Amino acid sequence: MKIELKQIKIRDLVEGYENDDETGRVVAFGGKLDIRPPYQREFIYKDKQRDAVIETVRQGFPLNVMYWAVREDGTYEVIDGQQRTISICQYVAGDFSYLFKHFHNLQKDEQGQILEYELMVYVCDGTDSEKLKWFETINIAGEELTKQELRNxxxxxxxxxxxxxxxxxxxxxxxxxxxxxxxxxxxxxxxxxxxxxxxxxxxxxxxxxxxxxxxxxxxxxxxxxxxxxxxxxxxRPTKERKKIMKGVEWGPLYDKYKDNIYDFKMLDNEVARLIKDDDVTNKKGIYPYILTGDERNLSIRAFTDNQKIKAYERQVGICPICKQHFELAQMEADHITPWCEGGPTIDTNCQMLCRDCNRRKSNK
Structure with a gap:
């Protein structure tokens, strides 16, 4: 893989700048530089970051090195530096102002100083896998790419x-x-x-x-x-209920339950009941639970160690189902009246079962 350091004037960089929102195509450098190849994210600079790039250029301070890769047809693609490149191109194109002045409002000497500013660009020539590996490496110090950006x-x-x-x-x-x-x-x-x-x-x-x-x-x-x-x-979620719907894996639920017919009022009442239930510690699991009936979605509040000890002492270590004696560590807490039947997680509804009996009861 060949890597060469080049000095690119802004005058040459912005030539032929084009940003097509419909296709996502962003080019510059006489149409020879693809600023947004498939793995690059959308423009995400905030105004403060964008302005910092322009201030750096206007002051003549060095801007961080950029990285381009050579394609098979001799054109280039941005490996690192998309946000800075677009900020510069947008400013010269008049898309935004800095310190209340657009580029075309500047004096000729001020415009000239910007256009003659030289960017330091490392140009990489190699195979696709070499370039992608290089891209992953140089981005470690920045905002790491997501898996989907790499798939792109x-x-x-x-x-x-x-x-x-x-x-x-x-x-x-x-x-x-x-x-x-x-x-x-x-x-x-x-x-x-x-x-x-x-x-x-x-x-x-x-x-x-x-x-x-x-x-x-x-x-x-x-x-x-x-x-x-x-x-x-x-x-038919309300604005407040949407907060507990965010991030639910809706696709698999749709695939499995889309043909079922539900009574909206019954669903609505059940959601309201579960939201109010303090034993439900994972409110985001309410909707998956309503569809699947799997209580694991709700992370039902467990009995505390103190509640377990009190129940164990009350039972004198005897499992109420098999009538055998066990050590505390060999037993598990259980709702006497199941939670799904309205049994709360309180002292009087707690019993200690041996592991085998508790498993058998849970599987019924």
Missing amino acids: AVYAGPWLADAKRYFSKNGCLAQKIGADYLNGSAIRQDYLETAIRWISRNSVDVYMAKHQHDVNANALQQYFRAVIDWVESTF
């Missing part, structure tokens, strides 16, 4: 380009209809990864490899839309 590099193609329109941009479809139900963010590829994980049943790489050369990602966005529509029509 491997499975680039028309399908991914279309999928990113729906799932990877600020204001995209997934953000508009699903932000209340998803963890993470669109620009860090979390929404895209979640949607693929749902539709593929956790086989993200297999799904992306299979569809890499599809002309569009319609199937993925239609599936995602169907999941969110089902969630909202089934539960």
Whole structure:
């Protein structure tokens, strides 16, 4: 692998700058530099970070080194430095002002000083795997790439380009209809990864490899839309209840239960009851529990050590089912009246069973 240090003037960098929001294509350097290759995230700099780049350039201070990779056709792609590159290009193009002045408002000598500023760029020429490995290495010191961002590099193609329109941009479809139900963010590829994980049943790489050369990602966005529509029509959540719905694995639940018919009022009353129940320590598990009936989703409050000791002493170490004597460490706490039947986690509803009896009771 060959690595060469070059000095690139801003004048040359911004030539042919183009940022197409529809396709996600961002180029500069006379159209020869791809600023946003598939593995790069969307522009995420805040105003303060963007302004710091422009101030550094205007003061003539050194800007952090950037990294480009040479492609087979002789063009380049940004390996590291996308945010700084776009900040510079946007400023010169007049997309934003700094200190209340746009670039075109500056004096000629001020414009000249910026355009003649030299960026330090390491240019890497090697195989795809070498460049990707280099990319992973130089990003260790920065904001580490997510697994999905790395997958995007491997499975680039028309399908991914279309999928990113729906799932990877600020204001995209997934953000508009699903932000209340998803963890993470669109620009860090979390929404895209979640949607693929749902539709593929956790086989993200297999799904992306299979569809890499599809002309569009319609199937993925239609599936995602169907999941969110089902969630909202089934539960009709309020703004407050959406807080405990965020991050639930809705895709698998949709796949299994979408054809069931539910009484909305019964669901609503059950959700309200579980929210108020202090024994339910994992409120986010309420909706999976309602659909599956699996109490493990709720992390029901366990009996305290003190409650266990009191029950053990009350029973004199005798298991009430098999009538055998056991040491405390050989027994487990159990709700006399099961929690699902309204039995609370209080002293008077606690009994100690031997492990075998407790397992048999739990399996009934």
